[in-house]
Amino acid sequence: MSANKVYSTFHVADFYFGILTMAGVEVSNQFEVTPAPLGPPEVAGFINLRGQIVTAIDMHVRLGMQPRHGNQGKIALFFKEKDAIFCLLVDEANPILELDESSFEQPPSNLPERARDIISGVYKLPNQLLLILETHKIVSGISLKQR
Amino acid sequence: MQLDDQILDEFLIEAEEIFDQLDIDFVKLESSPEDKALIGNIFRAVHTLKGSSGFFGFERIEKVAHASESLLSKLRDGTYLIDVSITNALLQSIDCLRGIVTQIQTARAEPTGDDTALVESLLAMAERGSGAVPTPATPVATPTVSEQEAATEALVEAAAAILTAPAVTEPATPPATPAAAVATVSNSVREGELLSAEFEAQKEATERQNEFSAPIKVNVDLLDNLMNLVSEMVLARNRLMSFAKTSGDLNFLNTVRSIDVITMGLQERMMMTRMQPIKNIWSKFPRLVRDVAQETGKLVQLVQIGADTELDRTLLESIRDPMTHIIRNSIDHGIELPEIRHQKGKLPTGTITLNAFHEKGMIVVELGDDGAGVNVPMVSQKAVQMGLVTQERVDRLSDREIIDFIYLPGFSTKEQVTSLSGRGVGMDVVRTNVQEIGGTVEIVTSDAGTKIRLRIPLTLAIMPAVFVRCGNQQFAIPQSNVVEMVRHHAEAGKPGVEDFYGVPVLRLRDRLIPLLYLNHELGIQPLRDDPTAPLNIVLVQAAGILFGLVAEEILFMQEIVVKSVGPLMKGTPIYSGTTILGDGRVSLIFDISGIAIRSGLISKLMENEFQSTISQEAAQLSDETDAFLLFDLHGLEHVAIPLAFVTRLESFNVKDIYQRGTHDVVMYDDQIMQLIWLDDLVDGGSRDGLYADRQLSVIVYYVEDKPVGFVVRKIFDIFHTSADVTISGPVQKGISGSAIVSGKVVSFLNVPEILALNQLVKNNAPKVLDHSMNESYGVVLSKS
Secondary structure, three states, rough: OEEEEEEEEEEOOOOEEEEEEEOOEEEEOOOOOEEEOOOOOOOHHHHHEOEEEEEEEEHHHHHOOOOOOOOOOEEEEEEEEOEEEEEEEEEEEEEEEEEEEHHOOOOOOOHHHHHHHHHHEEEEOOOOOEEEEHHHHHHHHHHHHOO | HHHHHHHHHHHHHHHHHHHHHHHHHHHHHHHHOOOOHHHHHHHHHHHHHHHHHHHOOHHHHHHHHHHHHHHHHHHOOOOOOOOOOHHHHHHHHHHHHHHHHHHHHHOOOEEEOOHHHHHHHHHHHHHHHHOOOOOOOOOHHHHHHHHHHHHHHHHHHHHHHHHHHHHOOOOOOOOHHHHHHHHHHHHHHHHHHHHHHHHHHHHHHHHHHHHHHOOHHHHHHHHHHHHHHHHHHHHHHHHHHHHEEEEEOOHHHHHHHHHHHHHHHHHHHHHHHHHOOOHHOOOOOOHHHHHHHHHHHHOOEEEEEEEOOOOEEEHHHHHHHHHHHHHHHHHHHHHHHHHHHHOOOOOOEEEEEEEEEEEEEEEEEEEEEEEOOHHHHHHHHHHHOOOOOHHHOOOOOOOOHHHHHHHHHOOOOOOOOOOOOOOOOOOOHHHHHHHHOOOEEEEEEEEEEEEEEEEOOOOOOOOEEEEEEEEEEEEEHHHHHHHEEEEEEOOOOOEEEEOOOOOOEEEOOOOEEEEEEHHHHHOOOOOOOOOOOOOOEEEEEEEOOEEEEOOOOEEEEEEEEOEEEEEEEEOOOEEEEEEOOOOOHHHHHHHHHHHHHOOOOOHHHHHHHOOHHHHHHHHHHHEEEEEEEEEOOOEEEEEEHHHHHHOEEEEEEEOEEEEEOEEEEEEEOOOEEEEEEEEHHHOOOOOOOOOOOEEEEEEEEEOOEEEEEEEEEEEEEEEEEOOOOOOOOOOOOOEEEEEEEEEEEEEEEOOOHHHHHOOOOOOOOOOOOOHHHHHHHHHHHHHH
């Protein structure tokens, strides 16, 4: 019997993504981002999550697109990574899906260059593809680039 | 298993405390060798250690402790008086024990090793006294005492074994060696009982003393967690307060008020749990002073004032090493040998004074000695030797500036590297460590001694900050960096922001303050772009320089809770942290030195030798002085012009110069400004090719409402000197004379003469000219 995994899914531009839902993934649309001038472009700024400082990552920039504007990036997906809290700013939050690992496949080759290193694979859903992101790579890629 | 671990941890903590106390007691004992209570304390401590290590089966500790105990017992019953060699031997044994315990901490087991030599020397001393000569105490009495003791011990041992044996054997699981287990345990119990029997009276007395404030041990992590919660509480309170302002409900307001009071009380007391008296680290210093003094053959006494002054635990840790370093330095470099001190008319025993106190919301720790002071000529010689500075330059530096060299990494005046100092990793580490926690280091030195002042913030977690606005964002500037705040109105007739070699500077009370525009540095569009609006400047000090941060608005000051800036900002060193404002928004806290470094301000200032003169000037500022601007010409260095003749400092490109007849002119403020090449005044001086393709430094002065520009090679800074500087006779035209100012020969410009030379003033010379100047002026006129 193959294991089922639970993913929080969301949209950034036309892409449909999922991250593994572990304890503490939280979605919010009530937040204010304080920008950090001169910081890495992927870092949209900081958010106060009940007294904790959260580093907000602009998924548009992280995926190699233009920075979020207008109605983009209004949803924050919070998660914990190595003792620090981060959040992804995404365009639309979608339901949590429980998926069978047997339908998991390697990432397609037509992905943008910058997206490829953070995508671990893809689920073929009936009417679209769900790209699975690895949160630790989303974060570590930003700090690595600075060196 | 877990229980064992816990017991072992308790043992390790206890041992650590014992060692610390022993260090202090031994040094005390040396000065009062007759103090029986003190010897009793030491004996008891060593005994406790021996007992507990026996329980764990740490044989090495047991043996060494036992040997020390034998020697101590002789001291206790007065067979010998303590002296240096006995103290040394005992301290050595404590060090040995400490080493073993440290290793146990990591290995969780006693390391192997051979302490036979130490044990034997201790026992030999116990047998025969420090030297071969025994003290007058009757040699016959000794065996009797120990015999009696042995007898008592045997008795108590037997009793204890009987008493405790059944209780202990029950839980003891390994059936193979029950006897051994019982033996070990009962051994320690026996000694504990013996101990309590012997010192019951004394112990009771001390316990009664401590009863009212019996401290308990709390895990540091728990305290940190509590601290975080309290910080959150403070923030929640802030939000509640702003909410309450808009509410008219009296009941609600009263509730909020009481929450406010409680939160404040909670925060205050929580802070107190983080506070520790500075004596916690000072307690190590008597031993340090003693050891270093002995090694260097000097006599040193240590005076501690304000040992109860409290500061944050983490800060305390980070100044431990700097203080240790400074004390070593003081003894090794500062305090002279007794003979030399005698020659100088000082007491043979040098004094190191530690003084801690509160001042302006900071903790000041002064470490003073009455030694020889910093050897300034030696420092400058070494600086030249190391190629840090040229001989000519060093001759012109003030003592203060020369002393600054000792902060450079790798700088040491010691010819030879000793175990104490000379490696050159001293003062730079001290300064770096202290600066890291937002403190400063200051040195005051003379041949009567040296005083090093550390200024340290009370705590790191909560600090006051100044908030400024830039665009529509708020930023916090730590108040420890802020010197003052200035609102600068650009007004006619007042110098505004001037350009100094590409750095905008502001003249503030005759000081040139370089400015950084936050909007520009952060790349934030200002909300209103109005060049005539007054400038809001926060004067800050960091990385050794003073500069002004220009913000769009200075908002308010507030106590803030500092939080981490997160792992993704490591490459952006301009923020030191974040904080949450009362309205729940996040605000970034600037790292002022990071901003200064990133902006390139520091390197620009270094290039122009600007910074040292600022600090020097600040030190010399006084009311009874005349101000001059110092500059260089080609072929003539250190020329001074009275500040009364300086309206502005400007910079022009060579391309912007036009020829008008025989004059060179530039456009300046809708006016035509004549340039006067001061180089022409210098004998044999020529400007050909010197200024090609370069920015010109120009001193602007208004003559009868018309601007005149003096072109010079390089402008340094304003300096002050007393009005009665002796001016020797004129050596060349345009110079009224020269004088020695701070060890440099400075030539003073005769501005009226120069203006006359260029037909800019009428022939009747201004009144400022004295007789001799009139003469030279006349000669020149007839020439031209």
